[in-house]
Amino acid sequence: MTMKKILLADDEMALRYLITETLAEEGYEITEAEDGGEAQKLLELEQYDLVILDYMMPEKTGVEVCEWLRAGCGPNRDLPVIILTAKALEKDKEKAKAAGVTRYIVKPFSPLQLIEVVKQLLAA
Template identity: 55%
Template structure:
């Protein structure tokens, strides 16, 4: 089995560390980005199996990262994207859906909840040959 690569784009250092540790302990290979611009750069030069983005990041929001990803083509354009957010208004969910977000997870959440979602999306998308 090949290594499953995940990009985590989160500006909060402690949360990014917690997410990375949780997913690495589960056997995933993690690349981190501290803001939206760094996430966009990483997505241009590395192929990932799944992308996790925070909604509110400096340089570019998670929504903007996903919009650029979906519009830009390339190897990550169809990959699943999980949006982590404290924004729970219906218009935020709609904007996320329009941008191409695969899964919307509201903060606070447990690392185990996120791991379950990651596992499910990875299995689904690898099963579809993406």
């Protein structure tokens, strides 16, 4: 079985570290990006199985990255995309859904909750 590759983009280093450690322990290969611009570059270069994006990041928001991804024709176009966010408003959720986000997780969340969602999406 090949290792599933996940792209994680979040400008918060501590949270990125926590998520990377949590998912790596589950056997996933994690590539980290510090902002939306870096996430886009990585998505153009590599193929992933899943993308986890923070909503609010420098360069491009997670929603903008997702919009860009869905509009493109690259190999990552139809990947499941998880948005992590402190923005719990309905309008933000709607915006994310319109951009093609698969799952919307509101911070603070438990690492176990994230693992569950990742497993569900990769099994789908």
